[in-house]
Amino acid sequence: MIKEKKFEPIKMPLKVKAKHHLKKKQQNLSPQDNIQFSGEKDKQSISYEILTQGYVQSYTDFFYITYQSIPLLFHASAQMSLFDHFNIKEVIYRIYLLKVKHQQINQSQDFLEDLKRSLIQAEESTRYQLPDRSAALEGYLILAEQFQNNHQDYIVSAYFYKRVINIARQCNEQQFEGKGRLGYGKCHYQVGLIDQSINILEESQKLCEELGLETVSEQMSGQLIQIYNKMASEYEKGEGEQINQALHYYEKCREAAQKSGNYEAEGMICHKIGGLFLKMGNLQRSIQYQSKFLDIVKAQHKDDSKQKEMEAHASLAKCYIKKGDIDEAQKHLDQYHILAKDQKLHNAQSDAGLMLAKLHQQKGNTAKSLEYFQQHFDCAKSEKSENKNRKLIDEARVTYAIAKANAYIDNYIKLVANSDKNLKALLDWKLKKDK
Numbered sequence: 001m002i003k004e005k006k007f008e009p010i011k012m013p014l015k016v017k018a019k020h021h022l023k024k025k026q027q028n029l030s031p032q033d034n035i036q037f038s039g040e041k042d043k044q045s046i047s048y049e050i051l052t053q054g055y056v057q058s059y060t061d062f063f064y065i066t067y068q069s070i071p072l073l074f075h076a077s078a079q080m081s082l083f084d085h086f087n088i089k090e091v092i093y094r095i096y097l098l099k100v101k102h103q104q105i106n107q108s109q110d111f112l113e114d115l116k117r118s119l120i121q122a123e124e125s126t127r128y129q130l131p132d133r134s135a136a137l138e139g140y141l142i143l144a145e146q147f148q149n150n151h152q153d154y155i156v157s158a159y160f161y162k163r164v165i166n167i168a169r170q171c172n173e174q175q176f177e178g179k180g181r182l183g184y185g186k187c188h189y190q191v192g193l194i195d196q197s198i199n200i201l202e203e204s205q206k207l208c209e210e211l212g213l214e215t216v217s218e219q220m221s222g223q224l225i226q227i228y229n230k231m232a233s234e235y236e237k238g239e240g241e242q243i244n245q246a247l248h249y250y251e252k253c254r255e256a257a258q259k260s261g262n263y264e265a266e267g268m269i270c271h272k273i274g275g276l277f278l279k280m281g282n283l284q285r286s287i288q289y290q291s292k293f294l295d296i297v298k299a300q301h302k303d304d305s306k307q308k309e310m311e312a313h314a315s316l317a318k319c320y321i322k323k324g325d326i327d328e329a330q331k332h333l334d335q336y337h338i339l340a341k342d343q344k345l346h347n348a349q350s351d352a353g354l355m356l357a358k359l360h361q362q363k364g365n366t367a368k369s370l371e372y373f374q375q376h377f378d379c380a381k382s383e384k385s386e387n388k389n390r391k392l393i394d395e396a397r398v399t400y401a402i403a404k405a406n407a408y409i410d411n412y413i414k415l416v417a418n419s420d421k422n423l424k425a426l427l428d429w430k431l432k433k434d435k
Helices: 013-028 043-052 056-066 088-103 109-124 134-149 154-170 174-190 194-211 214-236 241-259 263-280 283-299 305-323 326-342 346-363 366-382 390-417 423-434
Strands: none
Touching (some): 109 134, 134 174, 154 174, 174 194, 194 214, 263 283, 263 305, 305 326, 326 346, 346 366
16 A cells, blocks of 8 residues: 655745744733834824824824814805805805815925924813813914914814814813804804804804803904994895894894993994984984984093094984984084094095085085085095095085085175165176286
8 A cells, every 4th residue: 555645735934034033022912002104104004103102082182183084063054144146056166166275275294293393282181080170271262363364264263163162061161162162153154154154153153151251251252343334234235134134133233242341332323323324214213323422422532532423423414414403514524624623534534524515515605615615625635645535636626616606606696676765886896807
């Protein structure tokens, strides 16, 4: 019987040694070993470092930001109150552009290292069940503000503001929750989601007032004033019901200014409301708001207070002229003219002169009217070169010339009409003209 020959595999000592060496090396590795990457680091190597150091939340945040997969917290509603002015397609397109901008975010090594450091520092303060989470909240708040102000990346900014709100609620840090809500509302405004921004800020301001958070509440009022102004300005361009909507938002704006003690803003809003009532033909309400504007600016002592006082007198004069109260209109025009002269504002003096000229013309005082028409022209051409308005000068020259001619015609008509009583005056006038 033939025995079967057994074949043994050829030994490969070098490979076995290498395998044995690798196995031994693997046995010596521990989870605490720090793997060092040589050369320039990229987002993969830095994210690996974050994970091996045990910062899971920071790893997640870093991955979301650098791989453009951050959760989108903006949802464009189809039921926007300014649908006619802020087209929903435009808002969606703005959010799309925001995503594109987010994808183009700077990912240099310096940026990535700074991001890693900021994320780890913020997470470090949340890893232990300590009552004081202010360091973590401060860290995430700084991150939110950096992406909002430095990078205009409102996707990432809203993501971190939301983080601040959630942590603040857990540890009852009301001041930080208010700041998070303020930033979160701003992000919605900055992408064009106006209604959602207003809802967030109004609700948050009410909460801050109840908790006595005056500083944050004032900041929210300032943001709401800005948003209400934008809403009102858009509606103001329309007619009919849209004007009523503009008034509605200006009133909300005025209330917000009153709450925050911002009297300067309140005054300017009263001026705008007064202008709208004049446009609508409601002269009494217009006078009411313009008078309030005048009272506010008189009580202030700022660099531009006198100029605003001039605007108030000019607006009140227009109301009284339309109302037919010439004497009251003249009082305000005289004040407007005096203030413009004191401030050496020649264009404003020219405007006041023109209004006074027309007013005296209406009263039948030709000589006084001509005097103010001349002031209208003289002041327009005397303005500083950087503020000189060529169109105003040309119009003033023509207006003055016409007024002057009309005055001569009026004088001639009077002379002819009285020639039977004073023929000498008519003849003297003729001789003077012939010379």
